[in-house]
Amino acid sequence: MDTVIDVRALSKTFKVYHHRKGFLGSFANLFSRKHRLVQAVAQVSFTVKRGEIVGYLGPNGAGKSTTLKMLTGILVPSSGSVTVNGYIPHRQRKENAKRIGVVFGQRSHLWFDLPVQESFELLQRIYRIPQAQYHHNVEMFDELLSLGDFFQTPVRQLSLGQRMRADLAAALLHNPDVLFLDEPTVGLDVVAKARIRQFIQQINAERQVTVVLTTHDLDDVEKLCKRVILIDDARLRFDGELATLRRLLSTERLLIVDYAEVYSDISIPNAHMTYQEGTRVQYRFSPEEISTAALIKAILQKFKIVDISVQEPDIEELIKAVYEDNLLLNPPANFP
Amino acid sequence: MKPRYLTCHVYLAFARKSFQKQMQYRVANLAGLTTNFFFLLVQIFVYTAFYAARPGPQPLNLNDIITYFVLCQSFLMLMPLWGTRSEIANAIKDGSVALQLTKPVDFQTYWFADELGKACYYLLMRALPTFLLSSLFFKVTIPQQPASLMAFAVSMTLAIFMSTSITITVYGTAFWTLDATGIVGIAHSIITFFSGMLVPLALWPGWLAQIGGWLPFEGLVNIPFSIYLGKITGFAILMAIGKQLIWSVFFCAIGRIILNLGFSRLVIQGG
Amino acid sequence: MKSLSLYLHFITLRIRAQMAYRFSFTLELLSQASISVIDFLMIAILFERFKQLANWTLWEVGLLYGIISVCFAVAEMVARGFDTFQSLVGRGAFDNMLIRPLGTFYQVFAHEFQLRRVGKLSQALVVFLIANSHLDISWTLGKLGYLFLALIGGTCFFIGLLVIGAASCFWTVQSIEIINIFTHGGIFMGSYPISIYQRWFRHFFTFIVPLACVNYFPSLFLLNKIEPAGASRIVVQFAPFIGILFLCLTALFWKWGVSHYQSTGH
Numbered sequence: 001m002d003t004v005i006d007v008r009a010l011s012k013t014f015k016v017y018h019h020r021k022g023f024l025g026s027f028a029n030l031f032s033r034k035h036r037l038v039q040a041v042a043q044v045s046f047t048v049k050r051g052e053i054v055g056y057l058g059p060n061g062a063g064k065s066t067t068l069k070m071l072t073g074i075l076v077p078s079s080g081s082v083t084v085n086g087y088i089p090h091r092q093r094k095e096n097a098k099r100i101g102v103v104f105g106q107r108s109h110l111w112f113d114l115p116v117q118e119s120f121e122l123l124q125r126i127y128r129i130p131q132a133q134y135h136h137n138v139e140m141f142d143e144l145l146s147l148g149d150f151f152q153t154p155v156r157q158l159s160l161g162q163r164m165r166a167d168l169a170a171a172l173l174h175n176p177d178v179l180f181l182d183e184p185t186v187g188l189d190v191v192a193k194a195r196i197r198q199f200i201q202q203i204n205a206e207r208q209v210t211v212v213l214t215t216h217d218l219d220d221v222e223k224l225c226k227r228v229i230l231i232d233d234a235r236l237r238f239d240g241e242l243a244t245l246r247r248l249l250s251t252e253r254l255l256i257v258d259y260a261e262v263y264s265d266i267s268i269p270n271a272h273m274t275y276q277e278g279t280r281v282q283y284r285f286s287p288e289e290i291s292t293a294a295l296i297k298a299i300l301q302k303f304k305i306v307d308i309s310v311q312e313p314d315i316e317e318l319i320k321a322v323y324e325d326n327l328l329l330n331p332p333a334n335f336p
Numbered sequence: 337m338k339p340r341y342l343t344c345h346v347y348l349a350f351a352r353k354s355f356q357k358q359m360q361y362r363v364a365n366l367a368g369l370t371t372n373f374f375f376l377l378v379q380i381f382v383y384t385a386f387y388a389a390r391p392g393p394q395p396l397n398l399n400d401i402i403t404y405f406v407l408c409q410s411f412l413m414l415m416p417l418w419g420t421r422s423e424i425a426n427a428i429k430d431g432s433v434a435l436q437l438t439k440p441v442d443f444q445t446y447w448f449a450d451e452l453g454k455a456c457y458y459l460l461m462r463a464l465p466t467f468l469l470s471s472l473f474f475k476v477t478i479p480q481q482p483a484s485l486m487a488f489a490v491s492m493t494l495a496i497f498m499s500t501s502i503t504i505t506v507y508g509t510a511f512w513t514l515d516a517t518g519i520v521g522i523a524h525s526i527i528t529f530f531s532g533m534l535v536p537l538a539l540w541p542g543w544l545a546q547i548g549g550w551l552p553f554e555g556l557v558n559i560p561f562s563i564y565l566g567k568i569t570g571f572a573i574l575m576a577i578g579k580q581l582i583w584s585v586f587f588c589a590i591g592r593i594i595l596n597l598g599f600s601r602l603v604i605q606g607g
Numbered sequence: 608m609k610s611l612s613l614y615l616h617f618i619t620l621r622i623r624a625q626m627a628y629r630f631s632f633t634l635e636l637l638s639q640a641s642i643s644v645i646d647f648l649m650i651a652i653l654f655e656r657f658k659q660l661a662n663w664t665l666w667e668v669g670l671l672y673g674i675i676s677v678c679f680a681v682a683e684m685v686a687r688g689f690d691t692f693q694s695l696v697g698r699g700a701f702d703n704m705l706i707r708p709l710g711t712f713y714q715v716f717a718h719e720f721q722l723r724r725v726g727k728l729s730q731a732l733v734v735f736l737i738a739n740s741h742l743d744i745s746w747t748l749g750k751l752g753y754l755f756l757a758l759i760g761g762t763c764f765f766i767g768l769l770v771i772g773a774a775s776c777f778w779t780v781q782s783i784e785i786i787n788i789f790t791h792g793g794i795f796m797g798s799y800p801i802s803i804y805q806r807w808f809r810h811f812f813t814f815i816v817p818l819a820c821v822n823y824f825p826s827l828f829l830l831n832k833i834e835p836a837g838a839s840r841i842v843v844q845f846a847p848f849i850g851i852l853f854l855c856l857t858a859l860f861w862k863w864g865v866s867h868y869q870s871t872g873h
Contacts, residue, residue, distance in 0.1 A: 014869055017779075069870055074705040076866050090866075097708040109703045113624045122620070125613050126707055367784035374788045377808075378796045385803035386657040394656075518634025522641050529645040535652050544652070 004178055004210045005048035005071065010080035012041040012066050040066040042234040043080070050177070053204055053211040055225035055242075057319065063234045064214040068182050071212070072102050085177055098127065101171030101209075105183035108167055110155045116166045117151045120173060127174035134173065141169035144199050161192035168196065172203060179203070181213035185220055197223050218319070230319065246312060254311040255283045255295060260304035268298055279306070346441060347449040354422070354453030358461075361420070365461055372409040372466050379405045380474060395538035400565050403477045407561045408533050410466040411492070413458040415531065415556055416502040417524045422450055425507035429515060434602055444504065444588075444595055451500045477565070484566055487573045491560040494580040499556055501587035502527065508591060511598030532558030538567065552583035610713065617717035625722050632723060639726030643680075647672060647734055650798060661803045666741035667830060668799065673735025674822040675797045678761030679790070680728035686766045688718035692773035702870055711865055712858060715773070744829055753847065757825035760850030764821050765790060767850070767857040774857070777864035793818050800826075802834050817853065820846040 015035045041063040048054050058064050069075040070082055073089035073096050082089055087096040102109065110119040124134045142148050145165040150158055158166060164184065171179060184200070185193045201224060203209050215221060221228060221242065228245060230238040238245055255271065259279040266281055267273065270290040275282035285295055292310055299305065358365075380402055387398045396404065413419045424447050427433040436443055470476060479485045506523045510516035528534065530553040537545050537558045548554050559576045562568045568576050625632055650672065654665035663671075683690065692715065695701050704714040744750070772786035793816075801809050801823045812818040824846035827834060 069702070072706050074702050074870055075868065093705065094708040094710070097706055100706070102706045104699070104702070107699050109706065111620070114620065118620070122616070125616060126709060128609070364784055367787070370785060371788050371792060374792045375795060378792070378799075378804075381804050381808070382653075382660075382799055385661050385799075386653055389659050389661060390657045513631055513634065515628075515631050518631055518636075518638045521635065521638025525638070525641040525645045529648065534645065534649040539656050540652055541655050 002050050003047050004050050004052075004085060005046075005212070006081075006083045007047070007067075007071075008045050008081045010041055010044045010067070010070060010082055011039070011078050012063075012070060012075060013078045014038045014040055039234050041070070041077075041231075044231065044234075044236045045080075046229055046236065046239050048210055048212060050210055051204065051208045052227060053200070053213070053225050055221040055228040056212055056214045056231070057221065057228055058214075058231040058237075062231050064231065065182055067231070068180055068212070068214060072100060072180055073097065098174065099177050101174070101176035101179045103164075103167045103171045103179075103181050103184055105164065105181070105186040108155055108163055110163075110166060110170055112156045113154055115152050115154050116147065116158075119155060119166075120170060123170055123173050129174050133175065137173050137175070138169075141172065144202060145169055145195070160187050161189070161195075164188060164192070164196060165199075168199060172209070175207070176209065178210045178212070181211065181215075183215055184213060185215065185217050193217070193219070200224060252284055252286050253292070255285060255292075256309050256311065257281050257283070257299060257305055258307040260306050263303055266303065268295065268302075271295060343441075347445055350441075350446055350449040351453035351456070354450040355457050358420075358454055358457035368413070369462065369465060369469075372412060372462070373469065376405055376409045376466075376470060376474075396536060396565070396567070399475055399477060400567075401536070402474050403565060404536055404561050406467060406470040406474060406476050407564060408557060409470070410463040411495075411557075412533075413462050414455050414496050414499055415533065416499045416527050417506060417520055419451075419454055419458060419503075421507070422447070422454065424450060425510065425516070428507065428510040428598070431602070437599065443599070444592055447504050447595075448500060451503060452496075455496055455500065479564060479566060481566075484563060484569070484573075487577070488560055488564040491563050491573075491577055491580060494577065494584055495556050495560050498552070498580060498584040498587060501584060501591050505587055505591040505594055508594040508598055511594075511601055527553050527556070530554065531556040532561075536561070538562070552579075552586070555580040555583050610709075613709075614713070614717050618720035621718075621720045622722050635723040636726040639723050640730045643676060643727045643730045646676075646794075646798070647730075661800060663800045666738040667826070667832075669734050669738030670742065670829065671800065671822050671826050672798045673731055673738055674757065674761060674825060675794055676731030677728060677735065677758060678821055679765050679794050680724045680731055681758075681762045682765030682769065684721050684724035684728065685762075686716065686769045687721040688715040689766070689769040689773040691719070693776050696776050697871065699871060701868070705868075712861055742830070750829060753825070753828060753844075756847035757822075757828075760847035761821035761825075762850070763854035764817070764850035765793075767854040768793075768816075770854070770857040770861055774861045774864035777867045777869075789816055789818070793821075797822055800834075817849045820849040 014037070016038050017035045044063075044067060056064055056067065066075065070077050071084055071089060073093035076090040084096055085099045087099075089096045110116070111122065114122070120134075120138065123129070129137075138147070142151075145168070147165065147169060150162045150166070153162075155163065155166065168184070179200075181200070185196055188196065197220060200211060200213075204211055211224075213220065213224070226241055228238070228240070228242050229236065230245075254274075257280070259266070259281065262279055266276075268283060271283040271285040273281060274284050283295075285292075290298075296308060299308070383398065383401045383405075387394070387401075424433065424436075427436070436446070439446070467476075479488065502523075506520055507516055509519050513519060530548050530551050532548070532554055533556075537548050537554055540548060548558070555576075559568070559580060563573055563576065647669075650668060651665065654660070654668070659665075660668065688695065692701075695715070695718065700718075701711075704711055704718075707714065768786055768789050775786075793812075796804075796812065797818050801812060801819050804812075809819075813820075824843045826832070828843045828846075
């Protein structure tokens, strides 16, 4: 599989101006302004291969959108290099634009006053999409996203979910190789989210479209991304499979036991009881201290049980752990 | 019922808030100040050239003209529709003004307070600096009699009052038009012209000056500045101020009618 | 050719959107006309009283006024996108332009077309035609060609000013409103022969911001007028090209500005 996106030591610093206060201050602002530099992205490197779906995650202000804007040619990097499909986005912006699709969840890239259909026709002319391809795509996206319900409605009258469907379809009309999605499910209800996710999966599977998405919704990540890249405070913290991240971080697990009756002393060596309600008890344990099998064996020896289950912590907690504990500053095996 | 002074207090608070809001646009104000000064410079060049082309007595001499236009540029932002469009005007446009009905205050007075807060800002941050700066560069006359200065103060206050009522009335039409831009533009040019801001009425041809005299708008610029220049004196001052007063009350009433009609329309249509 | 037809498509859509509210549109058209009518009325009143201005008659000044107003009206009509560029950036609409396979300069042009400026434009044309009927200009093919070029050059000049104002948004959030001095102030100032101004002022608007090339030099040429404050024949003849050159320079400035674009919200 070939490399589609190649990012090396990418950095972006912004100048943030300090505004003097007062009437004279504002006069002085016109001539000289103090500024400080804010590092939005620092020394980030990664590559993405054709057909991958990569989740680009991080807390607010971590530099996700800034990275995406450099990949799409909106911003010029301060240092480092980027190529997408072999193009340097900020230098070969137009060539790059022909082969990428972009959706910003926060705002539409369609024309506000125009009905969806006219927006699409305008895009057909902008990207010079052949008639046959255009019709084929519109038909296919209509089938998957039911665009027909609102094809004649001006974009500004669409609901958030409809708008996102229209934006997604619009970004794919010209058969891009890469799709950049910035918070594609933000603000949507559960049904709409599921629909968007299904569509992304389908497009990825059928057309080999490479997808890079930023999100706050960890369901998105679990449903869509095999691979995740974590950034925090402008720096790359982890790059690898979601399962690896989970394994690396799963130092603790949960054991939930439904006992057959209420026992007075249910303490087990090497496991902390964290919760009890009637006959249901939850223990926390570390597999390094005691294996799951040994733990279950210990319980079965002492008590009668109805049911037992082992749970891994969800990724929301995993990611929180990365941010809070500064874990994986230099992730060993999975760093590219 | 609440005591009267408490009600006053509420509107004062609105005015203060609007004053403070204007403070945010300092850079824009500075740019505006520069623009004022530029226009003033051009006006003075132009009139100097005109006066040089035709020597002989005129109703206003060149010094009067310079002072007149210094006053015009100083008080420009206090004239109807010249200042920044208030949030209330925008709220009428997008319909969110219906929320104002929930406030236990009189809407017109509330809007008035908001506009007056803005007026105070322009008086302090625009009129005063423009006037002082211009006095440094040009020969600006200052009335010798305290009485005419007093009369000017009264007349100018009425002009600002009238300007505010006109502004509210014109933006009030946004209840009917989708976007008030067109009406505002038309009203703006008619008012600006007939106020005497472009050419003092004294220099107009007789027939046009007569039409100007019948209209209310000379009360905004021509009357107060003529009083300042000592071109209106004695009993005529009282007449002129009386005229301003009558037209101010007139525009207040028209504004009230328009806003009331607008709100009832809003209620019927459900916003 | 394709980009021209796409441009026409863009502005057709914009015009249709503006015409959707016929009543508002008519009012705006009238408003545009009334604003410029009072501008010329002011000049006419002054001439009525003073008869002439530094050896210029009312209709000669009408020619000056007509040319500069036509240029500015057209500039504002076609380059409205640059005029409101600050809000375009604020809404993130410029980000959307950057992800399209089209030039940014082209897209900002295509972004808006303000048809209501026709109100101002037609008033300016009327003044120009009336002025012409009172003046004794012997129109030759050369003079017509010159006029055409002068109108193009003047329009380019004003578009260039709007581009500078827009490009300043790449560095400062608050667009330099000073540019209004040169656009609206420029119209006001340029409605009178530049010879009436003081030397420093005249030089500023000839060499630094070449407003004199928009209407003053062209009017001298069309009227066969020679003025002490004027310039040599050759400068007058080449004046129309200055505006075009100016626009080209501002386009370069624009390009440089785009590379400094910081986007919003990071």
